[in-house]
Amino acid sequence: MALSLQGVEKVYSTGFKALNSLCLEVGNGEFFTLLGPSGCGKTTTLRIIAGLETPSKGKVFIGGRDCTHTHPRNRDVAMVFQSYALYPHMSVRENLVLNLRVRRLAQSEIDQRLREVSRMLGIEQLLMHKPGQLSGGQRQRVALGRSLIRRPNIFLMDEPLSNLDLKLRERTRTELKKLHERLQITTVYVTHDQAEALVLSDRIGIMNGGDLMQVGTPQEIYERPSSTFVAKFVGSPSINLLPVTARDSEGGLMLCLGRDGLDIGETALPATQEVLVQARKTDRLVLGIRPESVALRHAPAPGTIPAVIEIVEPMGSVNHLIIRFDGMAEPTIDGEPFVAVVRSNERFERGAVVWLTLRPDRLVLFDAATGMALAALSDAGTWRCV
Amino acid sequence: MRMTRTAPGAVRIPAIVRPAARHVWPTLLKITTAVVVLVWLFPVYWIVLTSLKPVREINSKVPVFRFSPTLDNYRDLFVRFGFAKVLTNSIVVTVVSSLVVMVIAILAAYALARMRVPGEKHVALWILSLRFIPVIAVGIPFYLEWQQLQLLDTWLGLILVYIAFNLPFAIWLLRGFLGDVPFELDEAALLDGLSRLQIIRKIVLPVALPGIASTAIFTFVFTWNEYLMALLLTSVDAVTVPVTIAKFIMPYTILWGDLSAAVVIQLVPMLIVVFLLQRHIVRGMTLGAVK
Numbered sequence: 001m002a003l004s005l006q007g008v009e010k011v012y013s014t015g016f017k018a019l020n021s022l023c024l025e026v027g028n029g030e031f032f033t034l035l036g037p038s039g040c041g042k043t044t045t046l047r048i049i050a051g052l053e054t055p056s057k058g059k060v061f062i063g064g065r066d067c068t069h070t071h072p073r074n075r076d077v078a079m080v081f082q083s084y085a086l087y088p089h090m091s092v093r094e095n096l097v098l099n100l101r102v103r104r105l106a107q108s109e110i111d112q113r114l115r116e117v118s119r120m121l122g123i124e125q126l127l128m129h130k131p132g133q134l135s136g137g138q139r140q141r142v143a144l145g146r147s148l149i150r151r152p153n154i155f156l157m158d159e160p161l162s163n164l165d166l167k168l169r170e171r172t173r174t175e176l177k178k179l180h181e182r183l184q185i186t187t188v189y190v191t192h193d194q195a196e197a198l199v200l201s202d203r204i205g206i207m208n209g210g211d212l213m214q215v216g217t218p219q220e221i222y223e224r225p226s227s228t229f230v231a232k233f234v235g236s237p238s239i240n241l242l243p244v245t246a247r248d249s250e251g252g253l254m255l256c257l258g259r260d261g262l263d264i265g266e267t268a269l270p271a272t273q274e275v276l277v278q279a280r281k282t283d284r285l286v287l288g289i290r291p292e293s294v295a296l297r298h299a300p301a302p303g304t305i306p307a308v309i310e311i312v313e314p315m316g317s318v319n320h321l322i323i324r325f326d327g328m329a330e331p332t333i334d335g336e337p338f339v340a341v342v343r344s345n346e347r348f349e350r351g352a353v354v355w356l357t358l359r360p361d362r363l364v365l366f367d368a369a370t371g372m373a374l375a376a377l378s379d380a381g382t383w384r385c386v
Numbered sequence: 387m388r389m390t391r392t393a394p395g396a397v398r399i400p401a402i403v404r405p406a407a408r409h410v411w412p413t414l415l416k417i418t419t420a421v422v423v424l425v426w427l428f429p430v431y432w433i434v435l436t437s438l439k440p441v442r443e444i445n446s447k448v449p450v451f452r453f454s455p456t457l458d459n460y461r462d463l464f465v466r467f468g469f470a471k472v473l474t475n476s477i478v479v480t481v482v483s484s485l486v487v488m489v490i491a492i493l494a495a496y497a498l499a500r501m502r503v504p505g506e507k508h509v510a511l512w513i514l515s516l517r518f519i520p521v522i523a524v525g526i527p528f529y530l531e532w533q534q535l536q537l538l539d540t541w542l543g544l545i546l547v548y549i550a551f552n553l554p555f556a557i558w559l560l561r562g563f564l565g566d567v568p569f570e571l572d573e574a575a576l577l578d579g580l581s582r583l584q585i586i587r588k589i590v591l592p593v594a595l596p597g598i599a600s601t602a603i604f605t606f607v608f609t610w611n612e613y614l615m616a617l618l619l620t621s622v623d624a625v626t627v628p629v630t631i632a633k634f635i636m637p638y639t640i641l642w643g644d645l646s647a648a649v650v651i652q653l654v655p656m657l658i659v660v661f662l663l664q665r666h667i668v669r670g671m672t673l674g675a676v677k
């Protein structure tokens with residue numbers, strides 16, 4: 001069922017404002033992920049959807065019906081709690097089927113779903129155990145199973161894979177995706193893990209301090225972040241944010257890196273009139289460039305920027321290179337090192353001098369004062385307003 | 387070689403003393419425990435012994451340990467003193483009032499632990515202060531009221547009094563125990579479609595069973611042993627076991643045989659209850675519920 005939050009605000013009894021007039025539309029059957037730093041209000045949002053908290057302001061619609069004050073029992077919403085919340089006195093099997101029993105499903109149906117879910121999560125051997133006898137990852141899978149077995153109106157999942165080891169997490173992630181494709185149940189998913197968010201989601205919402213910063217498909221969020229916060233939060237290693245100044249140049253935009261007036265690219269890039277107007281208004285801009293959009297050469301060429309490789313971090317198929325520019329103590333606005341990603345078969349040694357160019361894809365310009373995006377470089381190679 | 391091994395005594399002594407010292411403390415502890423247990427158990431042993439003795443041997447100047455046991459005292463108790471009725475009174479009053487107390491206390495404690503109750507901050511103190519009142523201070527007012535309401539010397543009269551006495555303490559204890567059950571279990575159950583009462587019955591009660599068992603024992607034992615109110619509010623029809631036992635101490639004589647038989651009988655239900663419920667007083671029930 002479709003889900004809609006309209007201007008939802010939550011002020012806790014302590015006076016703490018956890019959600020700030022949140023507006024969110026999740027389509028029927030959509031897989032929506034909330035991503036954000038700890039304490040930004042993700043769990044609070046889920047609890048409001050589930051009806052465990054009442055919003056201080058605003059409305060919650062489920063399937064088009066105003067459910068703001070509907071009792072949680074009557075919403076048919078299943079939630080995987082961040083802390084599992086398994087019933088400790090019941091066996092795994094009893095934990096899983098409690099809801100089906102309450103709803104008086106036929107025993108054959110219960111058995112069939114139990115088999116299916118326990119096979120999918122690899123907990124067939126554990127059905128007779130009590131939660132106290134399980135490992136953290138096993139408990140988490142049972143908690144996930146307790147929701148999956150229900151096929152509710154809406155799934156709410158609060159970091160359901162956080163305690164699994166990498167291999168199991170990837171396997172369960174794939175299973176979740178398959179299951180969602182088959183059942184098409186509206187899902188709101190909370191995670192810290194970007195890879196999970198990118199793989200699973202139809203759309204992602206980035207939260208910060210009780211605000212929804214940006215909503216979009218994984219690709220939109222990755223390529224056209226609306227602010228430096230979103231840009232920094234998504235992508236690993238995270239985006240390089242460089243201070244730049246801009247000036248017009250034959251209908252294009254000439255960007256000068258730092259104070260040294262280094263050109264990026266061989267020619268200035270074309271830009272729409274709108275961008276030029278915007279860029280003229282502020283003299284301080286920030287250029288966001290993904291580490292994989294940095295191209296390195298061993299020899300100088302026109303328009304390249306000389307730099308030194310400070311550290312090489314092998315990551316398997318790729319290497320992360322931490323790069324230092326001559327004459328620039330702090331190349332990025334946030335004091336983070338400048339990172340480039342190269343394939344590990346390209347030989348770049350520590351201490352080597354390289355010349356870098358910025359590939360004209362996935363570049364984003366931000367206003368340094370507000371942190372909001374001004375323009376992004378589209379595939380056509382033209383700066384356009386976002 | 388042999389010389390150097392045996393000669394330096396300074397090396398050998400600690401080697402001997404240390405393991406010995408390690409055994410001394412546990413042994414001392416065991417002996418102390420045994421002594422304490424014996425001191426505590428001896429009166430019980432003596433009462434049981436006395437209840438099985440013929441009257442002649444009970445009153446002998448020198449304590450008798452070897453005698454032919456008899457159930458005469460028990461027969462006497464039931465035939466001459468109508469103890470069956472007294473026992474019935476005690477059992478009915480205790481069981482009914484304890485059950486009512488537990489049901490009300492669980493509901494009240496759940497509300498206090500989980501929901502917004504107006505003035506809940508003061509409830510705990512208010513509840514405890516009821517418990518601080520000396521029983522004797524309310525005894526006479528109760529007597530007068532019960533006289534008006536014709537509740538004197540009835541089961542209902544005693545049951546109501548015991549509910550009133552036990553409820554505050556039971557609520558106070560249970561509030562703590564139920565408060566220890568993780569909040570999220572209720573919420574998970576709510577989302578699983580259970581009603582509040584179902585949540586209490588199927589989730590909270592089983593998880594808080596150890597605390598509930600302890601509270602039940604407290605309530606049961608207090609009621610079963612209560613003497614003062616029972617003495618004031620009963621005379622013939624509803625007298626309880628403790629009141630009857632006291633009556634065996636007469637102005638000119640003490641009926642030791644009947645008294646000790648009655649005491650043994652009074653002990654039995656308490657032992658049964660404690661043994662039945664202590665199984666549940668284990669810790670770690672909530673293990674595995676939350677991270």
Ligand SMILES: Nc1ncnc2c1ncn2[C@@H]1O[C@H](COP(=O)(O)OP(=O)(O)OP(=O)(O)O)[C@@H](O)[C@H]1O
Nearest residue numbers: 012013014016018037038039040041042043044045
């Ligand atoms: N019951 C409460 N009373 C008061 N403040 C609360 C309550 N629950 C949460 N908060 C506050 O609201 C903010 C958002 O909490 P929330 O649990 O939604 O964060 P989160 O995004 O889920 O974080 P995490 O990723 O660490 O789980 C936090 O700052 C938290 O301290």
Ligand SMILES: [Mg+2]
Nearest residue numbers: 042043082158
């Ligand atoms: Mg959370």
